[in-house]
Amino acid sequence: MIWQFDLILLTLVVIFALISLRVKDLMGASIVFGAYSFLMCLIWAGMGAVDVAFTEAAVGAGVSTVFMIATIYNTGRMIKPRPQDMSFKLLMMLVVVITGAFLLTAVNDFPEWGDPYSPVNDHVAAYYLTHSMSDTAVPNVVTSVLADYRSFDTMFETAVVFVALIGIYGIIRRRRKQDDSDSDTDALPPYDPSESLIIRQASRMMVPFMQIFALYVVAHGHHSPGGGFQGGVILGASLILYSMSYNLPTLFKKMTEKWIILLSAIGVLIFSGVGVICMMLGSNFLDYSVLSQILPATDSVMARSHAMLIVEIGVAFTVMCAMVGIYTSLASNGRFDKGL
Amino acid sequence: MSTQAPVLMIIAPLIASIFITLIGWFRPKFSHPIAVISLLISSIASIQVFQMVLSNGPQQYFLGNWPAPFGIEYVIDHLNSLLLVTISVVATLVALYAKRSVEKELPDKLANYYTLFVLLVTGLLGISITGDAFNLYVLLEIAALTSYALIAFAKGRSLMATFNYVMMGSIGACFYLLGVGYLFIKTGTLNMTNLSQILVSLHMSQAVLVGFVLIILGMWVKMAFFPVHGWLSNAYTYAPTASTCLIAPLMTKVSVYVMIRVMTSVFSTEYVFNHLSWHLVVVAMASVAILVGSMMALSQRDLKKCMTYLVVAEIGYMVGGAWLGNPAGMTGATYHIIADAAMTACLFMAVGCIIYKHGHTSLDTMKGIFRKMPLTMLGFVVGMLSMIGVPPTCGFFSKWYLISGAIEAGQWHFMLALLFSSLVNAIIFFRIIEIGFFGSLGSETPDPHEHQDVAVKEAPLSMVLPMLVVAGALIGIGIYTSDIISLVIQPLISATF
Amino acid sequence: MWHPVLILSIALAAAFLILLTGERRENLRESWTFIAGGIMLYGLFQLLPGVLNGQILRHSVLNVFPNVDIAFWVDPFGLLFAFIAVGLWIPTSLYSIGYMRPLKEHAQTRYFACFAIAISATVGVAFSANLFTLYLFYELLSLSTYPLVAHHQDAQAREGSRKYLTYLLGTSIGLALPAMILVYGLTGTLTFSEMGVFGGGISAGLQVSLLLLFLFGFAKSGLMPFHSWLPGAMVAPTPVSALLHAVAVVKVGVFSVLRVLTGIFGIDLLAGSHLSTIACIIASITLITASLIALTQDSLKRRLAFSTVGQLAYIILGCSVASIVGVQASMLHIAMHAFGKITLFFCAGAIFVATGKKYISQMVGLGKQMPWTMLAFFIGSLSVIGLPPTGGFISKWYLIMGALDADKVWVVVVYLVSSILNAAYFLPIVYRAFFCSDEDSQYKDEVKEAPLPALIPPLLTASGCLLLFYYHDTLFKLAQLAVGG
Amino acid sequence: MLQELIASYNYIIVVVIMMIGLWAMLAKQNLIKKCIGMAIFQTGIILFYISMGAKKGSTLPILEHAHDGAHHAVVAAHYANPLTQILMLTAIVVGVATLGVALTLAQKVYQQNRSYHEDKILEKLSK
Known part of the structure; x- marks a missing residue:
């Protein structure tokens, strides 16, 4: 990587973070935050963490920003200045500065940046790189670590997304024709983006391509950057785009609320189900190698590889549904009839 | 290959949560039985594991059959085996208890509620059982996210309280993750056993020090240790009854467990107490936490809120005990994790029964509560006696060890704080007894005969029974103290000191 | 079994x-x-x-x-x-x-x-x-x-x-x-x-x-x-x-x-150090102060309460002198005082049940109407003061012996002073109940003895006080066994 | 020399970003700004992990392999660190889940109190 480029990016990131916190318009702040995330994922890509960069581009710069916009759409967007208690801010500043200084004291103690033989790179990580092929036959080590060596983390990560979806539904969802008293027609902007012909047509064309790409990302995660998360987020984003360019009811015609919930649960079920099957076949939870007993024409190594694909599909289901579900909840303010 | 019980206790509620969502969408009333069954399976599995640990010593379980530093492993030793039993059993009882209360408070969200309920238990069990620092973070987040939602379900004032909780919880989790990062950069491993092996030679490292401090700080935020206790009271007070009953006893205790785990298993007592040697400052903070919590509890006019501040004070007990730096203090702290989980569960369940029948828990309006709800108040009395530390309830024994630890370490202020908090608990307790006896608080003249013939209006049996079981457990734990200490805590203490 | x-x-x-x-x-x-x-x-x-x-x-x-x-x-x-x-x-x-x-x-x-x-x-x-x-x-x-x-x-x-x-x-x-x-x-x-x-x-x-x-x-x-x-x-x-x-x-x-x-602590440790003296001083202060306060109380029950405070201090003092006889005496005094004081309380209650009166100043002439109650009260006070022929005398006797055994003469003085104070706050009640002219009496014929269940117990315990004067052997034996005498 | 500076510059920026986020979470009054602060804090941590896993002159952690399934001996130093990456994948997902919950709460709080301003909300609640 080019260090000058890196230097500029790192500086820019700080500036963008500050701007997004300074801007009085919340919509603007969200957009700046999106830009911040995007710069961040450039940095990560520069450091060789393509999978992370990929995810951040989809999640941080994409979906997160859309979540914020959906929230702001239903509420107020301008911050009205108010006289503030500066002593509190100063106190917090002090806390933060002390914490930061404390964190910085350790920087000199870190191994040299980029050292391939630092403990982080040498100990466990090196094992993964050297054994991934022989253990799992998956060349993308990120995928093999994600979906096999540390698949237990990943399963719970999927569960986290599922939890968020269920939790948000529980908090925000209202039955229709029930208390519409609190702020029904709240802050609807005069401009309705779904009426724009250009946007409609453009997204109509884009959505299928996005979805095909997403499927590719899921399926080809063994050999190239990508996997269940990235694919799931892109799938979700395509649906979000669809609903943004038309409106929510159009989306719900294709994919109802019920399916959002059920599919997200099924995603987790696929993942944990694979684990349970492994247990039933007499090995430890998530030990894919025993799946060779039931998968046709596989040895224990290939069984791992195949099981990873199954698991990634489960992840993709859950993530996609969670992204769409969270977005629709936020955008429609829990009523699931109209909204952004 | 060993038994599957360790993973079964985590997986049962996880899979149950999926089925609750799938089935509950169509038939919400099935949610509760599924939740209870899965938690029962968990309890049985955890008891089985506990017995295995007692007879065969610490157990390991490799997920995905990957050997330890490369895959994720479960480590069940003396420290967490009993905690696992406590979590799963308390959760089962709370689940039984929750039925009527949730039906009343959140009738249209049964499926969502129980999904999150069992997932919270999954998270808590997972945190306690895992031997991997990063896996712990993921489960910490599961537990955190579910508890946010479970609290926010109550709507109303709970929303803002939860928002603050989300902020503090995220800071806590981020600090933990960052701390793990600082350790990771020096060691290259996330496995706790492996970490502790490598860290032995890294005691002088500044990065390791920062990492340790960050993890501890993160846990303090999570457990609402003074001075970052502000979020706890509102969040717990405005939450739905069943959520408080589940979260208040278990969530903070698990954070305390993580703290002790990091102090003893990842680092060593040698490092924490001899190398760093600022543990006495922490004990002083714990004393302040106890004082502040007790004072705040004393000034409340609402029973539930009062109880939440007692939780803050109890956290001071455990942190202080763990940082006293001697075996007695550590024994007290670990014993108190179990004791306090049962105590808080009992009290919040009793408070929940009162809410169920009475609508609220403002102290001024609880005239005749003893006659109206005799069984509920029986449970409450036992819980409160344990809080005060009256033998033979378990609260007495934890206090005993904590005080002996304080004396051994010469930390008189901590001992005084403990005694002060006992007295405050006694005052709070007798304030409620007085309401039972005199009908009112303060200067109002009580009328001896006005509430003599209040009809008994007890909360439903499905709520009262689990509470009484917990109340009985308080005495049971107290009676079996010496067994618990010698079988469970002693091996742990002798391994770490 | x-x-x-x-x-x-x-x-x-x-x-x-x-x-x-x-x-x-x-x-x-x-x-x-x-x-x-x-x-x-x-x-x-x-x-x-x-x-x-x-x-x-x-x-x-x-x-x-x-x-x-x-x-x-x-x-x-x-x-x-x-x-x-x-x-x-x-x-x-x-x-x-x-x-x-x-x-x-x-x-x-x-x-x-x-x-x-x-x-x-x-x-x-x-x-x-x-x-x-x-x-x-x-x-x-x-x-x-x-x-x-x-x-x-x-x-x-x-x-x-x-x-x-x-x-x-x-x-x-x-x-x-x-x-x-x-x-x-x-x-x-x-x-x-x-x-x-x-x-x-x-x-x-x-x-x-x-x-x-x-x-x-x-x-x-x-x-x-x-x-x-x-x-x-x-x-x-x-x-x-x-x-x-x-x-x-x-x-x-x-x-x-x-x-x-x-x-x-053990008696030996007490006797061999200043601990005994410290405990004695604390008990003595309580003893004298409580007796003085008791003198000033008009409510009968409150007077009895302060008398109790004083008598408890006796017991602790008896033990604190740290001689074997002293400890035995204080054990005996637990028993003796129990009988005496319970009699007094029973009587106070019986008076309250019969007349509704709580204050000593209202009890002038009561002896004529409630002779049995007041008799029991008299015996009870004798026992608490420590006069024969009641059990209180026995224990107080040994208490003094104990103090002398331990060479703490000042403790004996404390005992005597407080006994005089005891007499001073009890005997006038009895005296005024029995010996007063008919004009002074606040009670005419309407008042009778309390019902039997309230009357029998004080008489029982009062006779207990008397009996203990003669038959205290077993108690004393127990006390002796307790402190290896 | 310059390289070394960049190396520590990297970590310094990490701390700066995290502290910006932490400060926003603690001191900002606007709930949405707090949420943004939270996201910034999390990205800071992610950057920290990614930085520690970076290797000079390495390529993506996708192993070269022949099509027949045979593979060469792998030199770990040639590939970027996969472990930090998957840890951070998890962290990103956890982060977006938390963000979603936080935003939902913020939205509901706004509807109750017609404001995102913390003090204003607390004033209103204490009435």
Whole structure:
């Protein structure tokens, strides 16, 4: 990587973070935050963490920003200045500065940046790189670590997304024709983006391509950057785009609320189900190698590889549904009839 | 290959949560039985594991059959085996208890509620059982996210309280993750056993020090240790009854467990107490936490809120005990994790029964509560006696060890704080007894005969029974103290000191 | 066969049966008390021969800490105390019936049940083989007597019961508990032993602080400045006061102090250091001050309460001089004072039941109308003052002997001064009740004796005071056995 | 020399970003700004992990392999660190889940109190 480029990016990131916190318009702040995330994922890509960069581009710069916009759409967007208690801010500043200084004291103690033989790179990580092929036959080590060596983390990560979806539904969802008293027609902007012909047509064309790409990302995660998360987020984003360019009811015609919930649960079920099957076949939870007993024409190594694909599909289901579900909840303010 | 019980206790509620969502969408009333069954399976599995640990010593379980530093492993030793039993059993009882209360408070969200309920238990069990620092973070987040939602379900004032909780919880989790990062950069491993092996030679490292401090700080935020206790009271007070009953006893205790785990298993007592040697400052903070919590509890006019501040004070007990730096203090702290989980569960369940029948828990309006709800108040009395530390309830024994630890370490202020908090608990307790006896608080003249013939209006049996079981457990734990200490805590203490 | 746990659980079972029987069938309910009391007394008598032969029965129920069990033993001192508690429970219950029913008190079931639990706790204290068990029952007693003190449920009762618990729980948690933990931390044991548990090697400063913590920690013994719960608790119904002041609560306090002084510190350690003097000074101050305050009280029950504070200090003083005779004397005094003081309280209650009067100034001429009550009152006061032919004389005699044995002449002076004060605050009451002209008498013919259940118990206990003057051999034997004399 | 500076510059920026986020979470009054602060804090941590896993002159952690399934001996130093990446994948997902919950709460709070301003909300609640 080019260090000058890196230097500029790192500086820019700080500036963008500050701007997004300074801007009085919340919509603007969200957009700046999106830009911040995007710069961040450039940095990560520069450091060789393509999978992370990929995810951040989809999640941080994409979906997160859309979540914020959906929230702001239903509420107020301008911050009205108010006289503030500066002593509190100063106190917090002090806390933060002390914490930061404390964190910085350790920087000199870190191994040299980029050292391939630092403990982080040498100990466990090196094992993964050297054994991934022989253990799992998956060349993308990120995928093999994600979906096999540390698949237990990943399963719970999927569960986290599922939890968020269920939790948000529980908090925000209202039955229709029930208390519409609190702020029904709240802050609807005069401009309705779904009426724009250009946007409609453009997204109509884009959505299928996005979805095909997403499927590719899921399926080809063994050999190239990508996997269940990235694919799931892109799938979700395509649906979000669809609903943004038309409106929510159009989306719900294709994919109802019920399916959002059920599919997200099924995603987790696929993942944990694979684990349970492994247990039933007499090995430890998530030990894919025993799946060779039931998968046709596989040895224990290939069984791992195949099981990873199954698991990634489960992840993709859950993530996609969670992204769409969270977005629709936020955008429609829990009523699931109209909204952004 | 060993038994599957360790993973079964985590997986049962996880899979149950999926089925609750799938089935509950169509038939919400099935949610509760599924939740209870899965938690029962968990309890049985955890008891089985506990017995295995007692007879065969610490157990390991490799997920995905990957050997330890490369895959994720479960480590069940003396420290967490009993905690696992406590979590799963308390959760089962709370689940039984929750039925009527949730039906009343959140009738249209049964499926969502129980999904999150069992997932919270999954998270808590997972945190306690895992031997991997990063896996712990993921489960910490599961537990955190579910508890946010479970609290926010109550709507109303709970929303803002939860928002603050989300902020503090995220800071806590981020600090933990960052701390793990600082350790990771020096060691290259996330496995706790492996970490502790490598860290032995890294005691002088500044990065390791920062990492340790960050993890501890993160846990303090999570457990609402003074001075970052502000979020706890509102969040717990405005939450739905069943959520408080589940979260208040278990969530903070698990954070305390993580703290002790990091102090003893990842680092060593040698490092924490001899190398760093600022543990006495922490004990002083714990004393302040106890004082502040007790004072705040004393000034409340609402029973539930009062109880939440007692939780803050109890956290001071455990942190202080763990940082006293001697075996007695550590024994007290670990014993108190179990004791306090049962105590808080009992009290919040009793408070929940009162809410169920009475609508609220403002102290001024609880005239005749003893006659109206005799069984509920029986449970409450036992819980409160344990809080005060009256033998033979378990609260007495934890206090005993904590005080002996304080004396051994010469930390008189901590001992005084403990005694002060006992007295405050006694005052709070007798304030409620007085309401039972005199009908009112303060200067109002009580009328001896006005509430003599209040009809008994007890909360439903499905709520009262689990509470009484917990109340009985308080005495049971107290009676079996010496067994618990010698079988469970002693091996742990002798391994770490 | 007869076992301390069995004996104390009989009282618990009685409490349970009382609760079950309930308000409707009150005769059946009360009969449980008497049945339980009878059985317990029988059981204690069965234990007596063994103890007199010098056997000490030990029984451990449950191990709680290393070296600390919930354990019981039947030693002479404990048995002596258990005898007093159970023996006086029966007349007190009879008296309660005579007191509660005419006044139509509410919640009698609760009252009798709590009473039984309190007795159970008292017996538990008596038979505790170590400090931990003792503490356990000590707390149980505080809690179970709270409903009794708060019985009237009015503003005054709230005041009194608050004070009661604040003092008792406050001191036991704040002082006695840390002291106990310290002792355990220092010695690793809490079991009472005649030699004390401190082998030596404990600094004098620490010993003094432990002594103070224990003396004040067991605030039931009413040592100043932690005495004011006692007059405050006078709001309770009179039978409760009788129980609190004569049988259970205060006696448990001094019993605990005596146990700690003899079983934890050991007489030798006390005698061989300044500890004895310190304890003596504290007790003496309480003794004199309480007697002086008692002089100024007009409310009969309050005067009795301060008299109790003083008499408790006698007992502690007797033990604190740290001579063998002194300790024996203080054990005897527990018994003697119990009989005397309970008589006095019974009489106060009988007067209240018959006339509704509480103040001494209203009792002029009462002797003509209530001769039996006032006779009993007279005997009771003689015993408390320590004049023959009552049991109080015996114990006071030995108390003085004990002080002389320990070469503490100033203690003898304290005894004598306070005895004079005792006489000064009791005898005028009796005198004015009997010897007054008809014009001065505030009572005409309308007042009669209290109903029989309220009259018999004071006469019983008064005759007990007289009998103890002649038949105190067994008690004395027990006391002698208790301190290896 | 310059390279070394960049190396520590990297970590310094990490701390700066995290502290910006932390400060926003603690001191900002606007709930949405708090949420943004939370996201910034999390990205800071992610950057920290990614930085520690970076290797000079390495390529993506996708192993070269022949099509017949045979593979060469792998030199770990040639590939970027996969472990930190998957840890951070998890962290990103956890972060977006938390963000979603926080935003939902913020939205509901706004509807109750017609404001995102913390003090204003607390004033209103304490009435």
